[in-house]
Amino acid sequence: MVERSYFFNTPEGGPAYEYKAGDFARFHAQIIGNGVSNTNTLDDLAVSSKQNMTVSLAAGYAFANGYMYENTAAKDLIHDIAEPDTDRIDRIVIAFDNTPTQRKTYSYVKKGIPGTNPTPPSLTRSSYIYELSVAQVLIEAGKSYIENDQITDERTIDAVCGYIPLHNIYRALSIDEYGTATFLNQSFIKTINEEGVTFEQSQVREVPFGRIIEDTQGEINSDSTFIARARGVYSFWAEIGWWKTSFPVGIDVQIYVYVNGEEAFPMVAKVLNSSNDNFVIASGIDRLQAGDEVQFKAIVFHTGGEPVTPNLIRLRIAKLS
Incomplete structure (x- = not known):
């Protein structure tokens, strides 16, 4: 093994350093x-x-x-x-x-x-x-x-x-050749859940990720928990949807982002007023610290007292900066 040092002046009283x-x-x-x-x-x-x-x-x-x-x-x-x-x-x-x-x-x-x-x-x-x-x-x-x-x-x-x-x-x-910068290892998750998740009327519950399509940094810790590897500003996106005949018209859907067990912010509150108005899309941004645990949670009202089961849930989290 050879150790090399770059680049120093010759030490006082020592042999001359030469570099090629x-x-x-x-x-x-x-x-x-x-x-x-x-x-x-x-x-x-x-x-x-x-x-x-x-x-x-x-x-x-x-x-x-x-x-x-x-x-x-x-x-x-x-x-x-x-x-x-x-x-x-x-x-x-x-x-x-x-x-x-x-x-x-x-x-x-x-x-x-x-x-x-x-x-x-x-x-x-x-x-x-x-x-x-x-x-x-x-x-x-x-x-x-x-x-x-x-x-x-x-x-x-x-x-x-x-x-x-x-x-x-x-x-x-x-x-790239146009001067556009790409962060190669930027945090991003993309999931889809088509298994059917039951929501009881007026009860907050975690929204599970389901099948993982992308998780660039391995930050999905469980079926409903994302743990940030780095501090920064993150974008959150969620979609909850039903087939047109599978939910009671007039239900109120609310989606929230929770960080470390506490509500961070509401993403959306929407009433589905017709059978054509059968899905909710929500987004928002927040600053996270490394190690923060994130969950999507939702609650539904006006279900006629019956549980409701959306047919599609899609979730995204992306680190912006």
Whole structure:
């Protein structure tokens, strides 16, 4: 086992510290993932057609394994001429080449193999070379120039390129090519209950979840209890419904959210005035602390003294922030 320290000045009276490019690459690779830039000020290595067999690679930058490539201005790349009878697919590739005789990054046209059903050339990803494909270019048989509809942008495809992610810092955050952020592990539950839950007149009861469709954080603790794993603002949604002929018209349905055994807020109070008015939908938001226990509860009135059994209950909880 070897312990390494990054990055310190030489200690007083000690031997000189020396760092290599690979040390900086290892450092950056812990923070910056592989991919191309996604900015508001650059075209971020987009590929477009020019004259004849030339395409243009726009300004932008890319990272792979801690090493950086930068193209400061539009760069021309020239494809080999087309075959007379068969198409081929080339790729515009950013190569990160750490072989001892190279040690550089560069862009180039990776030529494909012509054929009746051509496929793009594979990317090299070895211990020394790592390639990103920013575009495929269809070279049509017998054609002496390239048009934009022959170019397929691959920058958004994670398997061959993707946009630069920040990992080990924002591990739960993903940002797409439009700058839209997605919280990958955000709390969300979705349940449905079609088994029939009996409500006695004027008696509050817990609303059971039933079948779990989604529970991203494993927060459903029992058939009626959700335990928040993290503090934040949460959204709550509930639906209780009956078949049109299975409930007494005029019943009053009230739904509440309870937190730690206490009523937090009422979600809805609704009277079902006709057989077409046969379901209740309610929503609301509240702030929770980690470990808070949440339950949906409901009460029905004006049932004619008889118990009522809804045919459908659907519940949702989502963490907003």
